[in-house]
Amino acid sequence: MRISGIKFQRPSEKTIRILKMIGVGVLVVGIGAVPPPWALARVLKELAMGDTQKNRRWATRRIYEARRRGYVRGVGERYALSDIGRRLVEEGKLWELKISVPKRWDGRWHIVAFDIPQELSKARIPFIRHLQNLGLVFYQRSLWIHPHPCADEVREIANFHGVLPHVSFITATHVDGSADLQRRFKITT
Template sequence: MKARYGEITKDTLLILAVVGILAIAATSPFFLINIARWLIKHKKYSKNGSGDIDEAGLAKSLGGLNKNKIIIIKKQKDKFTVRLTEKGKKIVKEILFDGMSIEKQKIWDKKWRIVIFDIPERKRRHMRDAMRHKLQTIGFYQLQKSVWVHPYPCEKEIQLLCEVFKINPFVNIITAEKIYNGDILLKHFKLYRY
């Protein structure tokens, strides 16, 4: 699942996902430029390393997102509002999914996060295989066929995977302080000093 958008478009969508609705005064017919300026102010873009970006290019990108029904730009009284559509929210999930990683703690809390799932074969084999692949990609250790372990907090990431793959009812996360034969895991995750 690859999001097919440039970095600026991805950042714009992620900013809109965080702020919810963006309101800009409608004092100018160049409202897309004003929105682009607001986005540039709140995110440092760099096309060529200089930190500069073409406002007109970003405004054009916003226009394209609006045309493709990824965002909605509406005029209300004396301002324009910009928000994500349901399609836009889905794309944000794809962007987050593609860039997913689990943050390593500076000091390990000595707890294991165990993800277990039992996805019915007849319904969602491809989802189960995709889940296994993604868990491996983001650094989980396969303890058994559908049992995966990670030493760092990962609940948000697993929740996103469940939403993207539509497998919420089939997945559980357990936090444990000890796993039998845990030395294998300590070695795998290079946590010997603990």
């Protein structure tokens, strides 16, 4: 992803977890250059890391980098998530979405169709990556298919990327190649 000509490197999962802790107020970090020891101990405990000097330095660097990259901003004498940090946390939640799988398949295919206009083309690839992460399978150009209801999860993803008005949902009882799809999704009838 590029932001204004500078390559953007997505933060690690642990950094996003630190941002979540700052966002929900579990971690209150003072504005000083170095977080207080009690804050570092809480970070390490939450990340299931041992309380060693090496891990404390690691956590201090992560908090410093989050501030330097603009993920957090100073509010009074504390930190709060900036708009960039909040968006990263929200996107992290999207990667954790899962489609609930009932015990028996109802025989219906759930199809996601989209026609994203050219001015929103930057959102198309991340949107597709999220569909793949959910387990949807490419069926045809701009058509993705799944055997279980997934409209709520896809709506949440489409809303995040700003493409919800361009996404439609179809439920079908028969699609061409359904035998191959059943094998791919490991569905027994």
